Amino acid sequence: MIKYLMKRMGLMFITFIITIFLFFFFIKLMPDNFVPSPGVGNEWYEQLAEKEGWNEPIIVQFGLWIKNIFTEGNFGYSHIMNRDVSEAYFKKIPASIKINIVPYFLSVPLAIIIGVYAAIKKNKWQDTVISVWIMVFISIPFFVVAVLSQYFFYWKWHLAPDYKIATASEFTELGFWYGISTYILPVIVLTVVSIPGMARYVRAELTEQMTLDYMLLARSKGLTQKQAVFGHALRNALVPILPGIFIGIIGILDGGLITEKIFRVDGTGRMYLAAFNGRDYALLMLINAFGQFLTLTSAILADVSYTLFDPRMRVGSGKLS
Amino acid sequence: MKQKVLEVKDLAISFKTQYGILHAIRGVSFDLYKGETLAIVGESGSGKSVSAKTILGLLAGNSIYESGEINFDGLDLTQVDEEAMHSIRGSKISMIFQDPMSSLNPIQPVGKQIAEALINKQGMPKAMAKERVIELLTRVGISEPEKRFNQYPHQFSGGMRQRIVIAIALANNAEILICDEPTTALDVTIQGKILELINELKLQRELSIIFITHDLGVVANVADRVAVMYAGKIVEYGNTEEIFYDPKHPYTWALLSSMPNLATSKHLDAISGTPPNMIFPPKGDAFAPRNKYAMKIDFEEQPPMFKVTDTHYAATWLLHPDAPKVQLPEATIRLRENRGKLHYGK
Numbered sequence: 001m002i003k004y005l006m007k008r009m010g011l012m013f014i015t016f017i018i019t020i021f022l023f024f025f026f027i028k029l030m031p032d033n034f035v036p037s038p039g040v041g042n043e044w045y046e047q048l049a050e051k052e053g054w055n056e057p058i059i060v061q062f063g064l065w066i067k068n069i070f071t072e073g074n075f076g077y078s079h080i081m082n083r084d085v086s087e088a089y090f091k092k093i094p095a096s097i098k099i100n101i102v103p104y105f106l107s108v109p110l111a112i113i114i115g116v117y118a119a120i121k122k123n124k125w126q127d128t129v130i131s132v133w134i135m136v137f138i139s140i141p142f143f144v145v146a147v148l149s150q151y152f153f154y155w156k157w158h159l160a161p162d163y164k165i166a167t168a169s170e171f172t173e174l175g176f177w178y179g180i181s182t183y184i185l186p187v188i189v190l191t192v193v194s195i196p197g198m199a200r201y202v203r204a205e206l207t208e209q210m211t212l213d214y215m216l217l218a219r220s221k222g223l224t225q226k227q228a229v230f231g232h233a234l235r236n237a238l239v240p241i242l243p244g245i246f247i248g249i250i251g252i253l254d255g256g257l258i259t260e261k262i263f264r265v266d267g268t269g270r271m272y273l274a275a276f277n278g279r280d281y282a283l284l285m286l287i288n289a290f291g292q293f294l295t296l297t298s299a300i301l302a303d304v305s306y307t308l309f310d311p312r313m314r315v316g317s318g319k320l321s
Numbered sequence: 322m323k324q325k326v327l328e329v330k331d332l333a334i335s336f337k338t339q340y341g342i343l344h345a346i347r348g349v350s351f352d353l354y355k356g357e358t359l360a361i362v363g364e365s366g367s368g369k370s371v372s373a374k375t376i377l378g379l380l381a382g383n384s385i386y387e388s389g390e391i392n393f394d395g396l397d398l399t400q401v402d403e404e405a406m407h408s409i410r411g412s413k414i415s416m417i418f419q420d421p422m423s424s425l426n427p428i429q430p431v432g433k434q435i436a437e438a439l440i441n442k443q444g445m446p447k448a449m450a451k452e453r454v455i456e457l458l459t460r461v462g463i464s465e466p467e468k469r470f471n472q473y474p475h476q477f478s479g480g481m482r483q484r485i486v487i488a489i490a491l492a493n494n495a496e497i498l499i500c501d502e503p504t505t506a507l508d509v510t511i512q513g514k515i516l517e518l519i520n521e522l523k524l525q526r527e528l529s530i531i532f533i534t535h536d537l538g539v540v541a542n543v544a545d546r547v548a549v550m551y552a553g554k555i556v557e558y559g560n561t562e563e564i565f566y567d568p569k570h571p572y573t574w575a576l577l578s579s580m581p582n583l584a585t586s587k588h589l590d591a592i593s594g595t596p597p598n599m600i601f602p603p604k605g606d607a608f609a610p611r612n613k614y615a616m617k618i619d620f621e622e623q624p625p626m627f628k629v630t631d632t633h634y635a636a637t638w639l640l641h642p643d644a645p646k647v648q649l650p651e652a653t654i655r656l657r658e659n660r661g662k663l664h665y666g667k
Binding site: 122213214216219221223227235309310 | 382403416423426429437473475489490
């Protein structure tokens with residue numbers, strides 16, 4: 001197991017370096033925003049470019065970037081935020097977590113319950129209702145659902161004061177309940193839209209497991225349908241699903257671009273967009289590198305978690321690779 | 322007269338499919354006596370497994386009960402509710418399946434899977450159940466049961482897994498054991514050992530066994546009586562001796578001819594054609610289109626069961642007093658001549 005982990009981490013490191021370089025390369029290929037008007041020099045930009053080394057070849061710039069990280073722990077300077085990028089970025093993470101965490105912990109158990117229910121009632125009307133609901137929410141883009149619900153929730157029915165997520169200072173200024181009320185709709189929408197995909201997956205896995213022979217044996221040894229489903233089929237069905245759920249936990253750290261734009265969350269997703277528009281290379285690279293790091297780590301975690309749920313994966317660590 | 326433990330009367334089951342109603346079994350009747358093994362033989366799709374699963378009430382959701390009764394213990398199993406069925410399954414009637422690779426839960430230790438039957442049915446405390454399981458594992462021939470108790474199915478060979486499945490089936494001392502092709506997925510040497518185990522357990526516990534198979538070699542080894550099924554009907558039944566040495570139905574002849582044995586010198590006679598599509602069951606004898614001996618009436622009317630002896634019946638018009646005498650196929654004659662000399666499977 002240790003050997004396997006070491007190997008995986010080595011591979012992860014190589015993947016990480018390559019993808020980070022590609023990010024760097026393509027970001028630098030973007031056209032600049034700073035177009036000097038005719039006759040007017042753009043001295044401040046040229047000074048900045050000189051100072052940041054933007055006139056060097058891309059590969060040299062990449063080397064410089066890496067060097068600064070390792071020698072000074074410095075990820076660069078953000079010229080749109082006017083401060084150190086790591087300081088600016090990590091400050092925004094709590095806002096993203098706040099909006100993502102509740103929907104995550106609501107949607108996972110709900111999706112499993114709904115999926116299991118649909119599987120048990122397969123081909124009955126309950127299953128049809130759930131399937132239709134799932135299809136509708138998978139087909140309609142998330143932002144349509146979000147914007148429509150905002151329209152009704154805030155403008156038509158006036159259920160909450162404003163559609164801007166309260167910041168920490170607003171929590172103290174306008175009161176706790178005001179702050180919470182701004183979270184209600186985003187949490188509901190995010191929960192509702194993240195359930196269908198997982199519920200469908202749970203239903204598909206469970207219905208497949210329920211047709212297998214071991215379920216017949218479980219029934220023939222005298223278990224009821226319920227006992228057989230919850231004692232045998234469900235755990236088998238969750239084996240391929242649980243790693244994805246783990247990845248979801250890590251995804252909480254990463255704010256969604258669209259989510260944060262629509263719900264006006266002052267989090268990392270919004271910052272990412274701003275960094276793109278302002279060509280804030282240092283900030284972009286930090287966000288990309290961090291996101292990539294999370295993705296690769298969660299992939300390893302997912303692989304390791306398989307061994308927790310499936311004993312077939314445990315024997316002979318050598319076989320895993 | 323032996324005690325009758327199970328009686329299946331005129332059972333008919335269909336399935337709703339997207340192409341129409343599939344008539345899986347069409348009026349099957351048989352009796353099972355205490356301590357005997359009844360083999361049900363037939364091709365794939367002849368309705369063997371459906372008959373067995375009906376007895377346990379484990380049919381898929383798209384099945385339709387048409388008619389008939391299954392009498393067991395004063396109950397008609399086609400009519401009882403899930404609750405009553407649930408108390409019969411495992412403790413009175415039990416079943417083992419074809420593929421031991423897939424009939425155990427892959428992510429649960431085998432000991433727990435056996436113990437579950439005990440804990441659930443008898444309310445046995447865990448520690449006691451474990452003791453019982455270790456006893457059972459020893460009984461079905463698994464060495465080092467304490468160590469094996471906590472192992473997972475993938476750590477066992479196919480034969481071992483089938484032994485575990487048998488242990489599960491017999492954990493609650495069921496009276497009737499239904500074996501749905503229990504040796505088909507195993508290689509021949511293991512097959513013999515599993516059959517031996519089943520035979521041993523049968524004698525020891527006075528089990529009544531319904532043994533479903535398509536392998537006549539296996540039948541010769543285990544069965545006291547044989548029922549031959551074709552297209553959802555039993556076409557011939559009798560004692561094992563009668564079926565092997567004095568078969569009456571052309572389908573039984575064909576089955577016996579397609580079975581290799583030590584006396585086979587020439588090529589094997591495969592049965593030509595395919596079984597009928599049971600969504601449109603044929604009007605006459607279902608085997609007629611593939612039958613070398615078919616007569617005009619075979620295509621028009623279904624033959625009734627003709628009595629051969631008190632224990633031997635066959636549904637073929639060839640047994641009608643007016644039917645022409647036909648030349649038996651070579652293989653069946655050879656079987657009869659070599660009576661007592663040939664052993665199948667062993």
